[in-house]
Amino acid sequence: MPSSSQGHQFDTWVFYPETDELLCSKTQHTQKLEPQVARLLELFIKQQGKTLSQGFLNDKLWPDTIVEANSLYQLLAKLRKVLQDIPRTPKYIKTIPKKGYMFIAEARLLSTAIGPKLKNDESTTPTNTNSFLFNVGHLIRNPLYIGMFSIFFIACFSAIAFFNHKPQLLTPPEYKVEDISYELGLEFDIAAHFEQDLIAYVSQFNQLVIANKLGNQLYEHSFNTRVAHPSWHPNKDLVAFWQYIEDKCVLKIISSNGKQLHETKAVSCDRIEAPLWQSDDELTLVVHHWDNSEGFLYRLSTRQFVKIPVPLNKGEKLIKALKAWENQTFYLVKQVNYHSKLITLDGNIHLSWPYPIWLATFDTKQQTIITNDESKYHNLIATHWDQQQYSVMRSTQGIFSTLSIDKHGDIFAAAESWQVNIKDNDDLPIFSSSSIDYLPVSNLLGETAFMSRRTGVCEVYLHANDKIRQLSFHQGHEYVGILNWSPDNSLLLSNRDNHIVLYDRNRTTKQFSSNLPLTLKNAGWINNKQVWGSDGENIYTYDLTGRITSKTQLKNDFIGFHHQTQQWLILKEQQLLTTTTLDNLNNINVLTTLSKQQANHFRDVRFQNQSMYWLSQWSKQDYIWQFDMQKSNAPELKKSGSLIWHYDIKPDGSLLIAKMESIEGDIKKLAIKEQ
Known part of the structure; x- marks a missing residue:
């Protein structure tokens, strides 16, 4: 059901x-x-x-x-x-x-009740009492029957006692919504102190704000780079938070008045989760990289990171750690089929959901875990240990991005709203949209294909002749992160997780598995009849039916193919390499050496004539670079900013930018109504 x-x-x-x-x-x-x-x-x-x-x-x-x-x-x-x-x-x-x-x-x-349905215990079938007593009187004359009857009676009584021990139906609390912050701009990553009248949140990406639970600010500090995910000590006025520095993250601890008390060494990261305090000296940390996630136990006294062996099956990913029932630490895991499970280090599954969970925190008052639901609006839902559920709150403004709950059961939530429009070089949208559009790729005919979440899942669209046409109709949670035109502009290629998908101007025409040993990272066209895919260690080529035509082992940070010069471009350890064939890997030339900033999270390569463009990230800032492959000059910075999702190069050399904008984020308090 x-x-x-x-x-x-x-x-x-x-x-x-x-x-x-x-x-x-x-x-x-x-x-x-x-x-x-x-x-x-x-x-x-x-x-x-x-x-x-x-x-x-x-x-x-x-x-x-x-x-x-x-x-x-x-x-x-x-x-x-x-x-x-x-x-x-x-x-x-x-x-x-x-x-x-x-x-x-x-x-x-x-x-419809979400929890388990209970039978009506008072509903019974009338019986003939006299007949029953007569039969019992007859049975007790036989000692064998007495023994059998005793065993039967005890078994029935035990069964009745067992089945009457049913979980108590939950009574969902009622909440009233209060605004804690309502200034223009972005406030997010909320953390409420469990006991004290304190909250902490991030404002405008690089400001850490500490306030009381009415929203009155007590302390504010600006950093030169982005900060994220504050987390309070359960009973002291200490807050831990992260700062992004270059390609790494640093954990810092301050008091409520802003005095810095501790700072870790920088660790390699893409993004991170809120620290989880275990004691005065220990915190559990979850660090995400581009291709995997890790859990650590960090000790302040020794400044030691100890890796936590979270039991994961092949293809599973650690999402976050949280404390729940009996103050035990649990780990939220995304499974291969996009279901979610809550496990402990012994591998036992304590809860599961048939959809992706990315937002989760524990309500000690109600003894439930509050998570996002399956709707595209990411409303809040509570789940008890016995799988009973109830609705907590529907989002009326944007989506809930972070949650924190104090001992009273009051929920503090960051509600964010934004849109991603595809814009030209003059910072004007190429069409009006109120949805999330990104991954633009244009062709010489002036058409632009893009990916959008306007239906709630990743779909591919075509913008041509001032009209938008939806090319894919998908129901799953698979991610689309690659989109390319064929050399003759007749077909489009995208990924859908580890599958390669082809489209004409009306619909999906073919979808097939990449069959790569690892996760598909890059894919593209070799010519109008052949495509390729790479997982960072292997490169496979395919015909348009999905049949594999060649396999090559080559470890790389990125690989792409330039149709005009018929060359492979390979990034490996900051070196940009080129070769005309994958059959002879000894014939590889060094094109240039990139800086760490230019090579970090190297992605979205585009070719325009003899120029190569790409997107990199440094201290959570995005950078678009241009490199002339004939002159071999130093790469030129074309554009930088926060939250540049994707970009494309028009035939005249101008940029199309897909950037997060119209961003608003407010801190809401979902206070329990007094009965």
Whole structure:
């Protein structure tokens, strides 16, 4: 049964809008709807009995976006197919000629308990008491029957006692929302002191703010680079936090008045999680790298990092550490199938969720773990150790990005909202969008393909002739991080995790596994008939059916292929190398040597004529570089800034930038209402 707490029932169907799930009560089969199909069904149910025009539905489904005329028709066709609704004799969706569409079924709100259902203990079947006493009297005359009856009686009594020991149903608390910070700008990474009247949060990326729980500031300090994830000592006024410095992270500890007390050596990192205090001398740390994550126990007295052997299966990733029941340390792990589990060091699984969990903290008052739910809005949900759940809060402004809970059960949350628009060199959007768009790649015809999360998951779109067309319709959580045009601009290539996907201008045409031993990192075109993929240690080439045509072992930090010169470009230990063939690795030339700043998190390589462009990161700042491969001069910095997700080079050499903007973040307090 779906995990959502409310459903809408019509005929033999139950629709759960928060998880986009549709349950057939006849077969008890649940299917996951495409996000836009689910939104269309939700609109129909909410407006049942009303005629909805095509313009109304387009505005609701694709706000501020120009779409193809048949986009709505395609969604309707998909929804009708799922519901087995025949347009000529509709049971659910009726076409009103020249006016629109009407949902003609009667839908009602269905409340469903999320926790385990308990049987009605008071419901019994009447029995013939006299007959029962007569049979017992007959049985006790036989000693054998007495022994059997005694065993039967004890077993039944034990079973009754066991099954009557049922978990107590949770009573969800009610919360009221209070604003703690509401200044323009970005406040995030909130940490509330468990006992004292103190909170800490990050403002404008490089400012650490300490305030009381009403939001009145007590201390503020600005750093020259980005800071993140403060964490309070459970009963002292000490706060630990991270600072990004170049390609590393440094853990610092200060008092509530700003006095610095401790600083670790710098450790290599991509990003980090909030430190977890174990004692006055020890903290548990989770450090993420580009390809893996590690847990450490850090001792202040000896400045020692001890690696924690978190038991992970192949392909699993450590997300964070948290303290929960009986003050025990648990580890949140993302599984290969994008499910999540909460484990201890002995490998025991204590909780699991059938979707990715990235936000988690423990509520000691309710004895539940508060996490994000499966909806695209990342609402908050509470899970008890016995798997009972209840809804905590729906986001009304952006999404919840960090959580912290004090001993009273009050939740302090950072609610963030932003958008990522693709912009030209004059910092103007190439089209209006209110969603998250990035990974732009343009061609010589003036078309731009990009990836967007406007439906809640990664989808590929094409912007051409002032219109946007969706090319992929996916339901999973797989990530798209690669997007390239073929040399003749007829096809697009992307990844979807470890798969390679091909598209024409209308739809997905082919998807196949890369079959690489490790995670797919880069992929692209060799010519119009061949593509390649690399996992950082191996390079495979494929024909367009997905058949592997060659395999080469070559350890690299990055690899790309330049069609005009028919050369492979390889980055290895800051050296930029070039070769015309992978068959003879002895014939590799050194093109130039990059600085650490230019080579750190080297990604998104683009070629324009004889110039090579790429994106790097240093102290959590993003940099776009240009390198002339003929002149071999030093790379030239083209643009820098915070939160540059992706970029592209137009035919005239100008930049298209996909950058996070319109960023707002506020600290909210979800206070428990007094009963």
